[in-house]
Amino acid sequence: MLGDDRYPGPPPPYPHDPGLDFCYDSACPPHGQLPWSDQSPSGDREMRDDHISFMRTVKAFREYIKYAMSSREARLASFNKFNNEYREVLCIDLEATFGKYAKCIEANSEFFECICDASKGLFDAYWPNGTTVTPEEVPPPTPLDIDKVFSTLRQFVRDWSAEGAAERDAVYKPMLQTLEEHFPDVSRRSGVQILVPGAGLCRLVVELALRGFSAQGNEFSYHMLIAAHYIQNHVVAPGQHTIFPYVDNTCNLVERDHQFVELNIPDLCASEEVGRRSQQPYSFGELSMVAGDFTEVYAKGSQLKKWNAVVTCFFIDTAHNIVEYIKILYNLLVPGGIWVNCGPLLYHFAGNAEGDSIELSLSEVLTVAMRFGFVVRRDPILIDTTYTNNYRSMKQLLYRCAFFVLQRPPVDTREAA
Amino acid sequence: MLGDDRYPGPPPPYPHDPGLDFCYDSACPPHGQLPWSDQSPSGDREMRDDHISFMRTVKAFREYIKYAMSSREARLASFNKFNNEYREVLCIDLEATFGKYAKCIEANSEFFECICDASKGLFDAYWPNGTTVTPEEVPPPTPLDIDKVFSTLRQFVRDWSAEGAAERDAVYKPMLQTLEEHFPDVSRRSGVQILVPGAGLCRLVVELALRGFSAQGNEFSYHMLIAAHYIQNHVVAPGQHTIFPYVDNTCNLVERDHQFVELNIPDLCASEEVGRRSQQPYSFGELSMVAGDFTEVYAKGSQLKKWNAVVTCFFIDTAHNIVEYIKILYNLLVPGGIWVNCGPLLYHFAGNAEGDSIELSLSEVLTVAMRFGFVVRRDPILIDTTYTNNYRSMKQLLYRCAFFVLQRPPVDTREAA
Numbered sequence: 001m002l003g004d005d006r007y008p009g010p011p012p013p014y015p016h017d018p019g020l021d022f023c024y025d026s027a028c029p030p031h032g033q034l035p036w037s038d039q040s041p042s043g044d045r046e047m048r049d050d051h052i053s054f055m056r057t058v059k060a061f062r063e064y065i066k067y068a069m070s071s072r073e074a075r076l077a078s079f080n081k082f083n084n085e086y087r088e089v090l091c092i093d094l095e096a097t098f099g100k101y102a103k104c105i106e107a108n109s110e111f112f113e114c115i116c117d118a119s120k121g122l123f124d125a126y127w128p129n130g131t132t133v134t135p136e137e138v139p140p141p142t143p144l145d146i147d148k149v150f151s152t153l154r155q156f157v158r159d160w161s162a163e164g165a166a167e168r169d170a171v172y173k174p175m176l177q178t179l180e181e182h183f184p185d186v187s188r189r190s191g192v193q194i195l196v197p198g199a200g201l202c203r204l205v206v207e208l209a210l211r212g213f214s215a216q217g218n219e220f221s222y223h224m225l226i227a228a229h230y231i232q233n234h235v236v237a238p239g240q241h242t243i244f245p246y247v248d249n250t251c252n253l254v255e256r257d258h259q260f261v262e263l264n265i266p267d268l269c270a271s272e273e274v275g276r277r278s279q280q281p282y283s284f285g286e287l288s289m290v291a292g293d294f295t296e297v298y299a300k301g302s303q304l305k306k307w308n309a310v311v312t313c314f315f316i317d318t319a320h321n322i323v324e325y326i327k328i329l330y331n332l333l334v335p336g337g338i339w340v341n342c343g344p345l346l347y348h349f350a351g352n353a354e355g356d357s358i359e360l361s362l363s364e365v366l367t368v369a370m371r372f373g374f375v376v377r378r379d380p381i382l383i384d385t386t387y388t389n390n391y392r393s394m395k396q397l398l399y400r401c402a403f404f405v406l407q408r409p410p411v412d413t414r415e416a417a
Numbered sequence: 418m419l420g421d422d423r424y425p426g427p428p429p430p431y432p433h434d435p436g437l438d439f440c441y442d443s444a445c446p447p448h449g450q451l452p453w454s455d456q457s458p459s460g461d462r463e464m465r466d467d468h469i470s471f472m473r474t475v476k477a478f479r480e481y482i483k484y485a486m487s488s489r490e491a492r493l494a495s496f497n498k499f500n501n502e503y504r505e506v507l508c509i510d511l512e513a514t515f516g517k518y519a520k521c522i523e524a525n526s527e528f529f530e531c532i533c534d535a536s537k538g539l540f541d542a543y544w545p546n547g548t549t550v551t552p553e554e555v556p557p558p559t560p561l562d563i564d565k566v567f568s569t570l571r572q573f574v575r576d577w578s579a580e581g582a583a584e585r586d587a588v589y590k591p592m593l594q595t596l597e598e599h600f601p602d603v604s605r606r607s608g609v610q611i612l613v614p615g616a617g618l619c620r621l622v623v624e625l626a627l628r629g630f631s632a633q634g635n636e637f638s639y640h641m642l643i644a645a646h647y648i649q650n651h652v653v654a655p656g657q658h659t660i661f662p663y664v665d666n667t668c669n670l671v672e673r674d675h676q677f678v679e680l681n682i683p684d685l686c687a688s689e690e691v692g693r694r695s696q697q698p699y700s701f702g703e704l705s706m707v708a709g710d711f712t713e714v715y716a717k718g719s720q721l722k723k724w725n726a727v728v729t730c731f732f733i734d735t736a737h738n739i740v741e742y743i744k745i746l747y748n749l750l751v752p753g754g755i756w757v758n759c760g761p762l763l764y765h766f767a768g769n770a771e772g773d774s775i776e777l778s779l780s781e782v783l784t785v786a787m788r789f790g791f792v793v794r795r796d797p798i799l800i801d802t803t804y805t806n807n808y809r810s811m812k813q814l815l816y817r818c819a820f821f822v823l824q825r826p827p828v829d830t831r832e833a834a
Contacts, residue, residue: 071768078738078773086740089788091781251734251764253778254799254819317668321495323503344811347668351488356495361670362811364508371506382671382811394761394779394799396815402671 051131052138054123057222058116060141064149065109068248072101075250092256100260104244108153111241115230122229126291148223152201153245154388155224159203160231160266170385171342171401172204175311178340178378178405180211182309186282189213192308195332197294198315202228206270208311209285210277216288218297225291232270232287239264245390252394261392294318299328307332314343314387314401316365321358322347323368330372336410338377339369344399362402369406373414378405468548469555471540474639475533477558481566482526485665489518492667509673517677521661525570528658532647539646543708565640569618570662571805572641576620577648577683587802588759589621591820592728595757595795597628599726603699606630609725612749614711615732619645623687625728626702627694633705635714642708649687649706656681662807669811678809711735716745724749731760731804731818733782738775739764740785747789753827755794756786761816779819786823790831795822 076098082090124130141149158164183192189212196205199217201224208215219225235241246261253259277284290297297303310329319325329339345365349357360368362380370376382400389396493515499507541547558566575581600609606629613622616634618641625632636642652658663678670676694701707714714720727746736742746756762782766774777785779797787793799817806813 075774075776078775081773082740085744086738089740089744089785091784091788092777250776251767252762253776254817255780256778258778321503323499323506327502327506345669346812350668356498357492358495359492359667359670360509361673361675363672367508368506371508384813394817394819395763396801396817398813398815400671400811400813402811 047127048131048133051123051127051133054119054126054222054226055133055135055138056141056145057226058119059138060145060149060223061112061116061152061226063141063146064112065105067146068105068108068150069102071248072098072105097256101247104247104260108243108245108247111243112149114234114241115227118230118234119226121233122226145223148221150248151388152223152227153243154390155201156227156231156243156265157245157263158388159201160268161263162267163263165267166391167386167389168203170383171313171403172207174383174403175204175313175340175342176207176211178338179208179213179309179311182338183213186212189282190285193306194309194311195298195307196311196313197298198312198318199289200224200228202232202289204311204313205287205289206232206268206273209287210273212282212285214286216290218290218292218294220291220293225289228289231266232289235266235269236271238266238269238272240269241265246392249390249393254392254394258390258392261390295324295328298332304331305334305337307337308334309338309340312339312341312343316341316343317346318348319358320349320356322360322365323358326365326369326374327372330369330374330408333408335408335412337408339374339406339408340404341406342383342401342403344401365402366404366406373408373412374406375409376404377407378403380404464544465548465550468540468544468550471536471543471639471643472550472552472555473558473562474643475536476555477562477566477640478529478533478569478643480558480563481529482522484563485522485525485567486519488665489515489522514673518664521664521677525660525662525664528660529566531651531658532644535647535651536643538650539643562640565638567665568805569640569644570660571807572618573644573648573660573682574662574680575805576618577685578680579684580680582684583808584803584806585620587800588730588818588820589624591800592621592730592757592759593624593628595755595822596625596630596726596728599755600630603629606699607702610723611726611728612715612724613728613730614715615729615735616706617641617645619649619706621728621730622704622706623649623685623690626704627690629699629702631703633707635707635709635711637708637710642706645706648683649704652683652686653688655683655686655689657686658682663809666807666810671809671811675807675809678807712741712745715749721748722751722754724754725751726755726757729756729758729760733758733760734763735765736775737766737773739777739782740775743782743786743789743791747786747791747825750825752825752829754825756791756823756825757821758823759800759818759820761818782819783821783823790825790829791823792826793821794824795820797821 076094079090079092079094158167179194183189192213194208194213194215195218196208196215197218199205199219200221202217202219205215205217217228219228242262242264244260244262246259250259274284310332312329316322316325333339345359345362347357347359349355350359351357366376366380380402381404383403384398384400386396386398493511496507496509496511575584596611600606609630611625611630611632612635613625613632614635616622616636617638619634619636622632622634634645636645659679659681661677661679663676667676691701727749729746733739733742750756762776762779764774764776766772767776768774783793783797797819798821800820801815801817803813803815
């Protein structure tokens, strides 16, 4: 059955640890289609659209260097218009500074090239029959595609660098502790199925597997899927890559050097950990990744009462309709299963002309959850934290994340559907 | 001389305190033109453009209600698409909630109407010969014009409400203390000329006048000029207006009530304070307001060595070229005069395709200032604060503001120009 196909990991550039048992579930390609089971003309068209989206994202990663260099050029051009008086007072060695600036962009681009090289394996896993889309048919990346490439670099800091530890600890730690306390018997955790919607670059999913849980990440964004695939399946050693995540930010600097901060990623190499854990009393948990829209993939009958826990971190506000999300979350859980949440309520579609957006307050989210049948295991608290933040900057975006734990009653048999 | 014309304050709706001695300097209409002294065809055209900009801004304030109501409609429409199941779990009384929502918008709109009604006096002060522009010729407000109306409401919270006191105190207090300590003799403060570029809604300027200083605000934005004119010259009592500054924000609410927070403004009535201070040993300082672009108005020869202090709060990053700003600031000061700064380094034109943007780090700003001749009176510290922030929200934007005091050397005779 196609739905159980597992993506065995791609060929080199980086060899695989033979013990690597986390992989991609290719049952649901990213935008919710099952293209190879639907060969109707409209199915063909949708599949082609998905191919093009994937390839356009890869193109955006490859074109990072072009856009980053062009911003650099514009900044340099402003300085180059200086008259002599301004030149004399300027304390910046433009050649040295903008030379360094270019080198940092090149280093980031090399990292993105590795991600792009590895993306073919992921494409083949989603669409084993290949594609009829030729490279010439792939349109240029949209400005949003390019923006997301820049922000993906910051996501790597958050999820896969030592510098991101404080940010991760603020929200991942209380969530992981909750799950460890709720499922204290380590030897039985491989039987505990935990779902992480909006898994992003997958650090939380890996942390769950490190603790012995069977964890599945779900993600919609091709940027995240392609980048997460690389960091999990292709990186073979901690600190293998050097990135300069803040090189594109020239505002709110206290010191010029803060633009050129150098970070080595990942701080933890997933494949290495798999080997290490195999010598311990419990092994690395099973890890899978499902691409696609949460409401399409997890509202399916096959998903009902399948999960012991669902962990949502900076996720629930990605909903067009949060009431629908809450209903799906309820139905996913086995009776007695828990929903652990930590995040703000940004509501990504608020004010968006395309499509609806339902914006509930935190209190209303909890009330709706209780009306669907949830009971409160842990009252909400607000945890202050940043998100892909440069702590050196004079501008800090702080979220007061709602952390709460709800439970589907152990004896509950109803379905919200 | 036109440059010394003072705007005596408009007629009712609100009567003036006869002791009111702060007023508008109409020497420089907002966009730097001196229209009535330049009757060339291009000068006429530029003057007409200025008139249209002014009138378009007034139109934007008047059309707030249309745009706010339309956002409300879109939000309600999303809820109205709910099926029965969702309706049953929804804990919001839609009629009551959206009824309240409409009432709050109407109250905000009434406040804006008062501002618009008073704007005619300001227009007449800038252009005493009136205009040939007919209302029909004024184009619809741009989306940016409308956005600024929404943010002006939040600016009122910052500058003129009790709720804004904490935010103001964080940055205004250290700046005011510095000036009070530097000019300790209250009886002589009326001779101390202080300039506040980027005065916005002018609370800082009024606070300086309250302490006896002779203070001048400078502002470019018609939104700020029109709104500041009203709050200073037309409001007769504290708490005269009730506004609902957060009604348009439905994201990151902990409680629904936070959307409907009701504030009374102003917390301090400038005209009342003028009367009160007249019975004290020192009176309310002279207060004036100059409309126009900082680099155009204050690079003039008539401004050289005219000011005992310049106070920049969330201002220096409005520069296209911060090096030019620093040079102008130096030249404005009398030898021994001080520059007091508090703010981040956002650089409003960064990444803007139109026009240059020079983005220096804090260290570089200070080095450039010293190369122009400034000496450090007080080393920079970083003060954490918000800006037009709703403290109840789950999203908090925090600035680490650079607070420093520089001085033009007392025996310095050079000019950076």
